[in-house]
Amino acid sequence: MKSEIPARATLRRKAARVRDELVQAYGRPRWGSSLSAVDELVATILSQNTSDINSGRAFGLLLERYGSMEAVRDADLSELIATIRPAGLANQKGPRIQAVLRAITEARGKLDLKFLRKLPLAEARAWLTQFNGIGPKTASIVLLFSLGVPAFPVDTHVHRVTGRLGLRPETLSADDSHAWLEQLFVPEAYHDAHINLIRHGREICHARNPRCAICPLQRVCDDFQRRKLVDAGLPRRT
Numbered sequence: 001m002k003s004e005i006p007a008r009a010t011l012r013r014k015a016a017r018v019r020d021e022l023v024q025a026y027g028r029p030r031w032g033s034s035l036s037a038v039d040e041l042v043a044t045i046l047s048q049n050t051s052d053i054n055s056g057r058a059f060g061l062l063l064e065r066y067g068s069m070e071a072v073r074d075a076d077l078s079e080l081i082a083t084i085r086p087a088g089l090a091n092q093k094g095p096r097i098q099a100v101l102r103a104i105t106e107a108r109g110k111l112d113l114k115f116l117r118k119l120p121l122a123e124a125r126a127w128l129t130q131f132n133g134i135g136p137k138t139a140s141i142v143l144l145f146s147l148g149v150p151a152f153p154v155d156t157h158v159h160r161v162t163g164r165l166g167l168r169p170e171t172l173s174a175d176d177s178h179a180w181l182e183q184l185f186v187p188e189a190y191h192d193a194h195i196n197l198i199r200h201g202r203e204i205c206h207a208r209n210p211r212c213a214i215c216p217l218q219r220v221c222d223d224f225q226r227r228k229l230v231d232a233g234l235p236r237r238t
């Protein structure tokens with residue numbers, strides 16, 4: 001039997017507490033993307049299915065070779081693919097990047113996404129996700145980090161940790177968790193909660209063998225509390 005999801009008001013209080021505990025453990029991360037929204041979009045496409053180090057290298061090489069996203073858009077495709085090779089899946093990412101850059105130019109007359117700031121979040125996200133290869137996570141990263149639009153990006157760490165904590169229904173997909181978590185956290189919390197949940201997932205709440213013994217979220221973690229009941233020989237709350 002699946003665990004019941006508590007009422008939304010209870011979950012909002014829990015989200016606030018999780019945020020506070022994370023800030024206590026990791027501090028409040030500094031705001032900052034120096035990238036324009038279009039640069040951030042390309043950097044995020046490069047980062048799909050690879051490490052930050054590899055995608056950062058590929059993005060650096062891209063800027064070094066082309067200097068602007070207009071030049072990337074108009075570049076020879078095989079040359080572009082060779083340039084971004086360190087990011088992996090270059091044969092997919094190269095055409096994808098050019099297709100998105102061309103589509104934005106066609107729709108807006110130039111490579112500029114600042115107009116998205118004026119749209120409601122759902123519309124801004126829908127505009128970005130109309131393009132092949134841009135899902136809710138990539139769209140939310142661009143909106144939050146480069147445009148300052150309150151959006152909650154959900155990557156694999158955020159999805160796993162919020163599931164274990166009991167902040168979302170167990171079966172809710174990562175894509176659908178964006179809107180769900182945006183309802184739970186206050187918009188001012190999106191940035192620090194997103195960054196700190198990722199850090200928590202990387203350092204403590206690993207996919208395999210989470211380090212629960214040293215976790216500062218034990219008291220608010222449904223998964224931990226359930227296991228504690230089982231270990232104590234008490235019936236599970238389901």
Ligand code: SF4
Pocket residue numbers: 161164165204205206210211212215216217218221222223224
């Ligand atoms: S108590 Fe364990 S499962 Fe829960 S958040 Fe911490 S590390 Fe993850």
